[in-house]
Amino acid sequence: MHFLRFSVRQSLQGLWRNRVMNIAATVTMVLMLLMLAALVIVISGVEAGLSYVESKVEVRAELHDGLLEERVLEFQERLSGLPEVSSVNYVSKEQALANFSQSRVDQGQEDITGLYTEFNPFFAYVAIELRDPRQSRELISTLEAETGLVRTVLGQQSGIDKLVGLTSQLRNLGVVVLGFAGLTVLLIVINSIRMALMARAQEIEIMRLVGASDRYVRWPFILEGVFIGLVGAVITLLLLLVASPPISDLASDIAGSVPLGFDRSLTLQIMGIVIGAGLGLGGVGAWISVRTYLR
């Protein structure tokens, strides 16, 4: 208790005496933590979008014209039996044409149903939804093997692959940028604590001479680093609190029906990451400084 009180008092005193450097350290800390939070938000947004898109993915197998009904039914049953398939839906030639016409009308274009009374260019198809959209490739090859029934297979695998690739690239880029930002913050904390150590060189010397144990000498400085991290994290969270409603609005404007925004778990996740990173960088930076400059 005595030790804790002593360390806290010494470190607060140190923060005040060396305030310019410490403010600089805190500001860089805030900038870096904001970047970190932004990256988490963007990645979780893209991932939410991705899983939304994936959930909408279906594979269509267009069927040859003039197949017997029982063959189609048997095919449908076989597909339903596959473990990766969640639903199978049959759409007839007529229904396909009607759907197409309706979608044109919905988009405000001319109704062309009349043009195709003689000849229907559409094919009947089965629309298959998957439990895990990433398995669509296997399904597509299964379907393509059914040459007697299936004319062509329409999948959206390439689009999904692109999105997944983009997310992981974004994540990699973010990690690299954050790595540099984190390193900068770490160096600034190290320097800040080094200045504090230098400012207190005489005090440290006296402490050692009168027999202070190492924890009394070191912990005030480590706490200084932790305080810088904590204050940085709190400021970052306050800024995010102020900024989150507009960001949320912006996100839903861009994404439309995709469910984005600050739900409870994302908020808690960001709080945890920001506070953890702040305390961690502050503490580790100070610890390195103390280890390096106090022999």
Place this chain on the structure above:
Amino acid sequence: MRLEGVTKTYPNGKQALIDVDLIIPEGDFLFLVGPSGAGKSTLIKLLVRDETASEGRVEVAGHDLGHMKKRAVPLLRRRIGIVFQDFRLLPRKTVYENVAFALEVTGTPRKLMVPAVERALALVGLTEQARQRPDQLSGGEQQRTAIARAMVHDPRLIIADEPTGNLDPLISWEIIQLLLRINEMGTTVMMATHDAEVVTALRRRVVGLEDGRVVRDEVGGYHREY
């Protein structure tokens, strides 16, 4: 305190002490004399385990400092009070706080701290000045504050490194008297000094160092042969 065949070689190759043997019994009062660079400071550093001997054995209060664990060093230093020529007081703290600091940083509970500080201040005669800062004090008073800080742990040994080096003769005598009184109370005192007058007048044990070797160890005066 016992030194046996102690040699200290610094990493740059300089030999600060060469084969030093020295026994200081408890309750002794000893002057350590010699020109600058003779090894006085190194000897003091060895005794408080700021440095370790390259060869030989340094023993303080029964502990072999060469084999002392790092963690045990603070405990050793609480049993040794050190006083320097430049006082080494903290300028932002009052006399009282400077003395109390030594207890505070060693985790002494507050209720034990207050009487110990008051006792130490009474010993050096600074009870009245307790609330003043070092810059409001004379040199002698500053050195007495430093002595109070050295004494507040009730050490068995006081090491004073040129404690009168920055003080005029009259004030120097006050400080010496104070150290003598501390010695009479049972604390071993070792004082490194250049002050020939003091050493000669007191006729105490004198250990002379020169070029890292003990050149004399006797009771008596101070011959300025350096």
